[in-house]
Amino acid sequence: xxxxxxxxxxxxxxxxxxxxxxxxxxxxxxxxxxxxxxxxxxxxxxxxxxxxxxxxxxxxxxxxxxxxxxxxxxxxxxxxxxxxxxxxxxxxxxxxxxxxxxxxxxxxxxxxxxxxxxxxxxxxxxxxxxxxxxxxxxxxxxxxxxxxxxxxxxxxxxxxxxxxxxxxxxxxxxxxxxxxxxxxxxxxxxxxxxxxxxxxxxxxxxxxxxxxxxxxxxxxxxxxxxxxxxxxxxxxxxxxxxxxxxxxxxxxxxxxxxxxxxxxxxxxxxxxxxxxxxxxxxxxxxxxxxxxxxxxxxxxxxxxxxxxxxxxxxxxxxxxxxxxxxxxxxxxxxxxxxxxxxxxxxxxxxxxxxxxxxxxxxxxxxxxxxxxxxxxxxxxxxxxxxxxxxxxxxxxxxxxxxxxxxxxxxxxxxxxxxxxxxxxxxxxxxxxxxxxxxxxxxxxxxxxxxxxxxxxxxxxxxxxxxxxxxxxxxxxxxxxxxxxxxxxxxxxxxxxxxxxxxxxxxxxxxxxxxxxxxxxxxxxxxxxxxxxxxxx
Amino acid sequence: xxxxxxxxxxxxxxxxxxxxxxxxxxxxxxxxxxxxxxxxxxxxxxxxxxxxxxxxxxxxxxxxxxxxxxxxxxxxxxxxxxxxxxxxxxxxxxxxxxxxxxxxxxxxxxxxxxxxxxxxxxxxxxxxxxxxxxxxxxxxxxxxxxxxxxxxxxxxxxxxxxxxxxxxxxxxxxxxxxxxxxxxxxxxxxxx
Numbered sequence: 056x057x058x059x060x061x062x063x064x065x066x067x068x069x070x071x072x073x074x075x076x077x078x079x080x081x082x083x084x085x086x087x088x089x090x091x092x093x094x095x096x097x098x099x100x101x102x103x104x105x106x107x108x109x110x111x112x113x114x115x116x117x118x119x120x121x122x123x124x125x126x127x128x129x130x131x132x133x134x135x136x137x138x139x140x141x142x143x144x145x146x147x148x149x150x151x152x153x154x155x156x157x158x159x160x161x162x163x164x165x166x167x168x169x170x171x172x173x174x175x176x177x178x179x180x181x182x183x184x185x186x187x188x189x190x191x192x193x194x195x196x197x198x199x200x201x202x203x204x205x206x207x208x209x210x211x212x213x214x215x216x217x218x219x220x221x222x223x224x225x226x227x228x229x230x231x232x233x234x235x236x237x238x239x240x241x242x243x244x245x246x247x248x249x250x251x252x253x254x255x256x257x258x259x260x261x262x263x264x265x266x267x268x269x270x271x272x273x274x275x276x277x278x279x280x281x282x283x284x285x286x287x288x289x290x291x292x293x294x295x296x297x298x299x300x301x302x303x304x305x306x307x308x309x310x311x312x313x314x315x316x317x318x319x320x321x322x323x324x325x326x327x328x329x330x331x332x333x334x335x336x337x338x339x340x341x342x343x344x345x346x347x348x349x350x351x352x353x354x355x356x357x358x359x360x361x362x363x364x365x366x367x368x369x370x371x372x373x374x375x376x377x378x379x380x381x382x383x384x385x386x387x388x389x390x391x392x393x394x395x396x397x398x399x400x401x402x403x404x405x406x407x408x409x410x411x412x413x414x415x416x417x418x419x420x421x422x423x424x425x426x427x428x429x430x431x432x433x434x435x436x437x438x439x440x441x442x443x444x445x446x447x448x449x450x451x452x453x454x455x456x457x458x459x460x461x462x463x464x465x466x467x468x469x470x471x472x473x474x475x476x477x478x479x480x481x482x483x484x485x486x487x488x489x490x491x492x493x494x495x496x497x498x499x500x501x502x503x504x505x506x507x508x509x510x511x512x513x514x515x516x517x518x519x520x521x522x523x524x525x526x527x528x529x530x531x532x533x534x535x536x537x538x539x540x541x542x543x544x545x546x547x548x549x550x551x552x553x554x555x556x557x558x559x560x561x562x563x564x565x566x567x568x569x570x571x572x573x574x575x576x577x578x579x580x581x582x583x584x585x586x587x588x589x590x591x
Numbered sequence: 592x593x594x595x596x597x598x599x600x601x602x603x604x605x606x607x608x609x610x611x612x613x614x615x616x617x618x619x620x621x622x623x624x625x626x627x628x629x630x631x632x633x634x635x636x637x638x639x640x641x642x643x644x645x646x647x648x649x650x651x652x653x654x655x656x657x658x659x660x661x662x663x664x665x666x667x668x669x670x671x672x673x674x675x676x677x678x679x680x681x682x683x684x685x686x687x688x689x690x691x692x693x694x695x696x697x698x699x700x701x702x703x704x705x706x707x708x709x710x711x712x713x714x715x716x717x718x719x720x721x722x723x724x725x726x727x728x729x730x731x732x733x734x735x736x737x738x739x740x741x742x743x744x745x746x747x748x749x750x751x752x753x754x755x756x757x758x759x760x761x762x763x764x765x766x767x768x769x770x771x772x773x774x775x776x777x778x779x780x781x782x783x
Contacts, residue, residue, distance in 0.1 A: 076633055078734040108734060112636065117732070149637075163726040166702040173701070173726055176736075190639075198647060225646065240645040275645040280709060309706040318710025348703035353668045377707060379714040395714065481670075483759065491759035516759050553755045590734045590755065 077119075078590035079107035080176070084129055089581040092540060092562060095130065102129045104136075106176065118146040131577030132179035133339060135209040142210055143183055153191045160188035162202060164221040164246035167346030168286040168305050169267045169331070172206070180340055183207040184217060196228030206333045206342055213342040215333030219248035242273040250333050250344060259298060260417070265291045267303075267331060267345070278314045283307070286329070290417075293335035296328055296369055299420030303328035305347070316381045322350055323374040327406060327423050330368035350375045351401040352437055354455070356479045357528065358497040358510050362459040363567050364403060364433040372428060373403035392443040399437040405429030405463065431472070434458040446485065453479040461504070465567075475501035491516045500532075507532025522548040522557075528564055540564075553591070559584040632749035635662070635742075636732035640697065640722040643709045648722065650729055657746035658691035659773035661766060663719075664730060664740045665696055667704045667711055671757035672739040678763045680717055686767060690774035694719045699730050699738060743769040746777050 082104045086097035103126055110119035121143035125136040145158035161183055164170040174181040186204015193199065200221040205212040223244040227234045249266040269286035288303035309322040326347055334342040347366045350373040354360040379397035382389035407427035411419050435457040443449040455477040461470040480496045495512035509531055514524040528542040544561030565579040637651030653660060663679075665672035676696060679686075686692050696719045698708045705723050712721050724730055733742070736755065743752040743766065752769040754762065 074633060076734050078736045080736060108731075110732065110734065112634070112732075117636075161726055161728070161731070163702075171702075171726070228646070242645050273645055275643075280706070282706070307702075311706055311710050313710045313713035316714060316716055318707075318712075318714035320707050320710045322706050346702065348701065350703065353704060355668055355670055377710070379710060381714050381716065397714075485759065489760050493759075518760060519758055519762070519765070550756050550758075553753055555756065588736055588755075590736055590740075590753075 073111060073113035075109065075111050076591060077107065077109040079105070079588070081105040081587040082129065082585070084580065084584040085582040086130070087581045089562070089579070091537075092542070092564065092579040092581065094579045094581050097130070099127055102127050104129050104132065104179070115149040116147070118144075120144040128179075130580060133209070133341070135341065136179060138210065140210045142181070142207055152193075154189065156188040156190075159183040159185050159207070160202070160204075162188055162200060163346070164200070164219065164248070165244055165269055165271045165284050166282075166307055167348075168284055168307060168329070169246050169248045169269045169288075169345050170202070170217075170219050170221070171346035172344075173346070178340075181207055182343055185212060186217075194229070195231065196225040198223040198225070206344070208334070208337075208341055213333040213337065215250045215252040215335075215342070217248065217250050217333050217344055219246065221246040238276060240273075240275040242275070244271045244273075245269065248331075248344065250331070252333065252335060259292065261292055261298075261335070262290055265289055265331075269305075278312055280309075280311045280313075282309045288329060288331060291328075291331065291335070293330065293332060294338060295330045295332070297420065298418075299328070300417045301328050301419045301421070303331075304425075305329045316383065317379070319376075319378045321374070321376050323372075324350055325372040325406075325425065326366070326368065327370045327425070328368075328420075349373070349403070351403060351433055352377070352399050352435060356453060356477075356481070356495065356497060357512075357526075358499040358508055359453060359455050359457075359477050359479060361477075361499055361508070361566070362457060362461075362464075362473060362475065364459075365464055365567075367403075367405070367432065367463065370406035370408065370423070370429075371403050371432060372406060373401070373432075375399070375401035390442065390444070392449075395439075395441040397437075397439045399439070400435070402434040403432040405432055430460070430463070431458060432460045432463050448482070448484055450480065450482040453477070453481075455479075471503050473501055473503040475499050475503075489518045495526075505530055505533050505538070520550055522546075522550070526561075530564075554589045555587070557584075557586045559586075632745075632751065635744060635748040635750065636729065638724075638729040638732050640724050640729050643712070643721055643723070651748075653695060653748060655691070655693040655746075657777055658693070659746070659770045659777070660744040660748070661692060661694040661770060662733075662742040662744060663694060663696050664699055664724075664733075664735050664738045666698060666700050666738050667707050668700070669738045674759070675739050675741070675757045675763065676717065676719070677715060679766070680715065680719075682763075682767075683718055686770065690770055692770045692774070696721045697724050697729060698722070699724050699727050699735075701725055701727075741766060743773060745773045 083101060085101045088096050106121055106123045108121045120141050122141050124139040128136040143159045145156055145160060147156040161172045172182050172184045184202055184204040184206055189201045191199045203218045205216055226241040247268045249264055251264050254261040254263050267286060267288040269284055271284035274281045284307045286305040290300040290302055292298035292300055305326040307324040311320040331345045332342040333344055347368055349364050349366045351364045377399040382394045384391055384393040388394055407424040407429045408421040410421050413419060435455055437455045439453045441451045457475050459473040461473055462468050477499045482494050484492045486492055493514040497510040499508040501507060508528060510528045512526040516522050524546045526544050530539055533539045542562040542564045544563060546557055546559040548557040560583050562581045563579060567576050635650060637649055639647050639649050642648050663676060665676055700708055705725055739757050740755040742750050745751050751773055
């Protein structure tokens with residue numbers, strides 16, 4: 056008896072120590088045929104995407120898998136997703152500062168100009184590397200990373216082999232006591248990435264190994280931050296750049312000042328022929344090795360995000376300037392609780408290029424004047440004011456003046472520049488301890504494209520578990536009377552713990568849905584939708 | 592057997608019983624102590640994140656002297672996240688005075704928006720510790736699906752409570768109630 060108990064007690068530390076956690080999401084949508092909104096006919100009637108992540112952790116060891124299903128893939132997601140599988144599985148061990156990951160990994164070098172593997176579930180974007188990833192800090196302030204593998208491409212892999220190395224030096228940590236008196240942090244970094252893909256092209260001699268390198272520097276003080284990164288890619292003829300042999304360059308610079316209620320940031324980037332994929336014949340969002348984010352303001356209000364900008368990897372020059380200030384409570388403009396005002400300007404232009412009509416097989420395509428601007432791609436000027444008026448009422452006002460080049464951004468032709476004025480009122484009323492009401496009133500005025508739109512959203516949060524919303528987007532300004540459609544949509548949600556279930560019904564307009572610099576086009580739909588999420 | 596021998600034998604038998612009873616009780620106590628302690632409380636994942644001063648910090652080093660910690664995932668483009676963190680900012684000083692809590696705000700903004708994190712934090716005057724999780728390694732390791740997602744940790748960096756929605760009807764009060772529970776448990780005499 057006591058012998059057994061002693062044995063049982065001795066086993067407990069082996070049982071204890073390891074933990075299993077995870078999350079999952081299930082999305083399904085039922086599609087009613089609806090020709091008035093040009094909703095495509097869906098033969099399966101209902102489509103669904105789902106995924107589940109499970110992670111096991113025990114001290115320095117971590118392993119995980121992700122299961123995904125697309126039966127069949129929902130409208131608006133890349134059509135390469137078919138069926139079910141476990142496209143993501145990894146194991147990581149941290150052995151005295153040397154961290155090794157086998158299987159799938161995500162990582163970023165610098166700001167991602169030469170290498171960024173990441174996932175964005177809402178877009179169906181996942182370019183995980185399947186291979187090995189090593190992270191090591193051999194000395195104070197020295198951070199090294201190495202990767203070697205093939206990228207995920209739906210449920211299989213892209214043909215190219217990707218190899219890369221990144222080193223970052225934090226000079227303050229490296230030089231230790233010599234830099235103690237320095238209040239500024241200096242970080243330097245460099246990366247090199249190379250991809251190999253065999254040349255099967257009978258007409259062109261394509262480079263089988265394409266390398267990119269990047270160098271970066273970051274200076275950070277208590278109020279200022281200055282970051283710069285430059286990247287260069289050798290000749291990389293691909294489908295995306297029409298098989299030209301021109302090398303690519305990319306520059307990204309950002310500066311900010313932040314102190315006592317005032318925050319100012321300025322970012323600028325220029326990319327020239329910098330798409331970099333592990334499959335030279337890939338299109339869309341497949342097989343991308345690097346990350347070229349749009350530099351324009353990320354809008355979250357529906358009508359402000361109506362005409363979103365997407366990065367043009369073949370070339371663009373863009374910048375964003377933002378200044379935000381909070382008037383303190385008690386001051387005249389601050390009122391009782393303070394007022395936040397943010398002014399923002401962003402723009403993106405094409406490059407100033409000259410076609411080189413060289414008839415060689417190894418054509419360079421074009422030459423660029425890096426210090427001039429080409430045609431305008433996108434521009435917006437935004438003013439946002441947030442004010443809490445009383446404990447029961449607070450609101451945000453946004454005005455945006457936007458210019459959108461539909462031909463370039465959507466790959467079409469013959470359309471004029473779309474100029475729009477957008478106004479948004481986002482008001483929250485606390486009706487009681489258990490009831491909050493939010494309304495979102497938006498207006499987009501434009502003479503081009505489909506004309507003006509109005510949007511009204513009413514959202515009620517009841518108690519701690521319930522949520523209901525109704526929204527109407529009305530294209531009242533459409534030239535064609537038949538196309539002046541009300542897109543009415545309703546949602547009901549229930550939350551408990553970390554579980555959530557949301558049911559929706561109604562019409563969704565066709566639109567572009569973007570996260571980061573990656574966008575997907577979602578066609579119009581009419582029907583029910585269901586989302587279930589949980590984390591444990 | 593003599594009376595003395597019998598009495599010694601009885602005492603030995605009693606001692607044996609007492610000893611095995613004590614062993615049993617000890618075993619039972621240890622068993623329950625171990626199983627209750629290993630209550631499947633999720634430990635905070637150990638991942639590298641970047642401070643606003645550019646230094647790489649491992650989340651395993653987050654500490655608050657055994658007092659409660661709140662870890663809140665947010666992004667500059669997430670309106671409910673900002674609403675929640677601005678609402679807490681109004682009462683943060685009181686929270687700290689009462690419970691010694693520390694709020695660590697983890698921004699999942701990627702390279703497009705991460706340059707705007709520090710200016711936004713300064714504009715709002717947040718007193719939190721803010722870190723950047725640019726490639727979402729920490730978000731993935733903590734099984735965060737969407738933001739906002741807020742965790743309340745006890746003095747051992749274990750998750751005692753979490754929420755993944757911003758609830759304007761007392762959501763912030765709920766977070767604080769959990770923080771107070773951790774603070775109360777932390778100051779109670781330990782059963783040793």
